Amino acid sequence: MTMNEAAQQRAPQQTKPQAGPQEKSQEKPQTRQPGKTMLVKHADVLVTMDGARRELRDAGLYIEDNRIVAVGPTAELPGSADEVLDLRGHLVIPGLVNTHHHMYQSLTRAIPAAQNAELFGWLTNLYKVWANLTPEMIEVSTLTAMAELLLSGCTTSSDHLYIYPNGSRLDDSIAAAQRIGMRFHAARGSMSVGQKEGGLPPDSVVEREADILTDTQRLIETYHDDGRYAMLRVVVAPCSPFSVSRDLMRESALLARQYGVSLHTHLAENLNDVAYSREKFGMTPAEYAHDLGWVGRDVWHAHCVQLDDAGIALFARTGTGVAHCPCSNMRLASGIAPVRRMRLAGVPVGLGVDGSASNDGAQMVAEVRQALLLQRVGFGPDAMTARDALEIATLGGARVLNRDDIGALAPGMAADFVAFDLRAPHFAGALHDPVAALVFCAPSQVSYSVIDGKVVVKDGQLATLELGPVIERHNRLAHELYQAA
Ligand SMILES: [Zn+2]
Secondary structure, rough: OOOOOHHHHHHHHHHOOOOHHHHHOOOOOOOOOOOOEEEEEEEEEEEOOOOOOOOEEEEOOOOOOEEEEEEEHHOOOOOOOOOOEEEOOOOEEEEEEEEEOOOHHHHHOOOOOHHOOOHHHHHHHHHHHHOOOOHHHHHHHHHHHHHHHHHOOOEEEEEEOOOOHHOOOOHHHHHHHHOOOOEEEEEEEEOOOOOOHHHOOOOHHHHOOHHHHHHHHHHHHHOOOOOOOOOEEEEEEEEEOOOOHHHOOOOHHHHHHHHHOOOOEEEEEHHHHHHHHHHHHHOOOOHHHHOOOOOOOEEEEEEEOOHHHHHHHHHHOOEEEEOOOOHHHHHOOOOOOOOOHHHHOOOOEEEOOOOOOOOOOOOHHHHHHHHHHHHHHHOOOOOOOOHHHHHHHHHHHHOOOOOOOOOOOOOOOOEEEEEEEEOOOHHOOOOHHHHHHHHOOOOOOOOOEEEOOOOEOOOOOEEEOHHHHHHHHHHHHHHHHHOOO
């Protein structure tokens, strides 16, 4: 493959200047500088995820600024552009969408006390470690987690940060996303019901509800971009029904709808979670969500492993989304989410790697493969095909995040795509169906990733950041955190 180096060197001057947070809230970057073009050509196979789910041979894309202008066989695309990517020998797919994560947890992988516990015991063991998190730790761990996602095919991610000790802020995660170049849905999580009031988290890590709402409003006003192709959106996201009050859930929904931003939380993760809901609220988790106004196209819930038939019908009727996290569900022995039934009913389902403390290997393609395998364990060999799994991780994720500008390669969509080298050992012997092979063989790394029209991974290496020093710093901080607990 070749790349037009001269064009790439020109690119930075033509990149639109990054608006500072304060500027951004006053002026949304609606006007693009026209002109910078990118031609992607000769991909062996290009998966569009368009309305007809076309898979094109010897195909490519023509991109202007941050959006796709044309998709088709190479012969039908313009012959040149400012930047040219010749992707002969590659499979190109829409960038994968990760709908659930807790990136700070990449500091606390494989902690011995939390290796063999189910959800509530796992959380109880980890809260005391996380109580020592610092702003630097949040920023560095977010960079590391995003690097892992980017290198494994993800171009858009949400992150659910719900613990803010020692002056940590969501701004620390946002700074990391802007530095590394990932499309980001930053979820302002929160916990307000500590052990003293019958909740699960220690009292030292919960916040006052008034403070939570004030800070969430500040974040929306400072950062949230509701425009098409937005690189940054803010989400209102109390941690879970067992760590915040009914009032905060209600107030959060009101605040989110006042600003037109999405809502996110954990729901019906395992049987204990359901038992807590019945005992404390006298309702199933889905009934509780309904009662609080936590259903609709602007809401998505993580896990829903134990969502019952009435809950599935409710979610389908209201367009409420689910972030399916198969590795985490297996790691914590939570069960098998009824994804097939959800999708048949019409529930929007996306994929999530979940936090790195409950899915210690947060790789996106590996998660796609695991989604397929786990549905088959639960519901038989025809429960999910490779193409179903890929659709969940692209279009499904976009729908769950309430976006129609990502998840497919078609004119008018954001220029977010990734390329896998079909000459790598993972694909050997499977080239009769490279698309299925992507899911069944699960190569661990992309060779290219383009987000918002910019090359973020080139030849298998991050192009926006030198990763070695970040990982070194990450490991030093992880050690400090572990020692402090
Ligand atoms: Zn989670």
